[in-house]
C-alpha cells in the first residue's frame with residue numbers, strides 16, 4: 001500500500017510520483033514529475049492542493065494511510081492548473097461537506113470553469129484561515145504562472161506551501177532536498193524556472209521579496225507542488241531565484257543553436273563554437289533536432305552570446321529553428337544584455353539566415369553584425385571569416 005510521508009508532526013506529503021512522464025506541455029521531463037499534495041491533521045483536516053486526475057487513486061491511497069479521506073474538511077487550491085486540481089472533484093465526492101478555498105477571483109473562476117460550481121470559497125492576500133491549532137495566511141502571486149496562483153503560509157509550522165514557485169520536475173523516492181543529490185535538485189529547479197517561471201520574473205522576484213518580508217526565522221520549509229521540499233537549502237533557492245534566475249544577469253557563455261539539412265550550416269556552427277572556445281568562453285553547440293528546446297532554454301538562462309543558424313528552405317528558415325525561436329520568444333527572456341548572431345547557408349536567396357536575424361532583432365538582442373549567409377558549402381576562407389565574427393561579437 002502506498003503511504004503518506006510525514007514532513008512535520010501531523011503534516012504529511014500525500015502526492016503522486018509520475019516516474020515515467022517525459023513530456024509535459026512541451027517541457028522535456030527527463031527526471032519525471034511529482035504532484036505534491038499536503039495533508040494537515042488539525043481540528044479541521046486540511047488538504048493543500050491535489051494531483052493530476054490520473055493519479056487520484058494514488059492520492060486517496062496515501063491519504064488513507066493516515067486518515068479516512070471522508071474526514072477532509074478543507075481543500076486549499078493554490079493553483080487551478082489540472083496537475084494540481086484535477087483530483088478536487090474526487091475529494092469532493094468522498095468528502096461531500098469539505099469546503100474548497102481558492103484565490104479571488106481567478107481561482108474560483110478557473111475551478112468553476114473546469115469542474116462546475118462546487119461552492120468555492122474565495123480568499124485574497126492577507127486573509128487568514130484557522131483550522132484549529134494552526135492558522136494559514138494567503139498571499140496571491142498572480143502570474144507565477146497563471147492569474148490565479150497563490151501561496152499558503154502555515155504560521156505555526158513555518159511552512160510556505162508555494163505551489164509552482166520553487167518547484168522542480170523531479171520524481172524521486174526522497175521528499176526532502178538534503179536527501180537528494182543537490183546538483184540534480186538545483187539543475188531541475190533552474191530548468192523549471194527557465195521554462196515555466198521565466199516570463200513572470202518580476203512577479204517571481206516580488207514573491208521572493210514577500211517571503212523575505214516574513215522575517216529571517218519565519219521559514220522552516222518551502223513545500224512546492226512539484227519536486228522536493230526545501231528544508232536545508234531554503235536560503236539557496238531564494239538566493240538563486242533572486243540573484244541568478246530572475247536577475248537576468250548573463251555570463252561570458254556562448255550557445256550556438258542551429259539546424260541543418262546537408263551540414264553546411266552545421267559546419268558554420270562548429271566554426272563559431274570553436275572560435276568561442278579559442279577565446280576561452282564557455283560554449284555549447286546545440287542542434288534543435290537533437291536537443292529539446294526546454295534543455296536549450298535551461299542553458300540560455302545565463303548565456304550572453306546566442307548564435308542561431310538555419311539554412312534556407314523554400315524561402316524560409318527551417319521550421320525546427322522557427323519553432324525554437326517561437327518558444328524562446330514566448331518565455332520573454334531579458335535579451336537586452338545578450339549579443340545575438342544569425343547565420344546559415346543558402347542556395348539562391350539567403351532568406352533563412354536573414355529571417356533568423358529579424359527574429360533575433362524582434363526578441364531584443366544586441367546584433368552588432370549582419371546575418372552571415374554563405375552560399376552552398378562554406379569554403380575554408382568563409383569558415384575563417386565566420387570565426388572572425390566571434391572576435392567582433394566579443395570585442
Ligand SMILES: Cc1cc2nc3c(=O)[nH]c(=O)nc-3n(C[C@H](O)[C@H](O)[C@H](O)COP(=O)(O)O)c2cc1C
Nearest residue numbers: 261262263264265311313314315345346347348349
Ligand atoms: C527542400 C529544399 C528547399 C530549398 N529551398 C531553398 C530556397 O528556397 N532558397 C534557397 O536559397 N535555397 C534553398 N535550398 C538550398 C539550401 O539552402 C542549400 O542546399 C543549403 O546549402 C543547405 O544548407 P544545409 O546544408 O545547412 O542544410 C533548398 C534546399 C532544399 C533541400
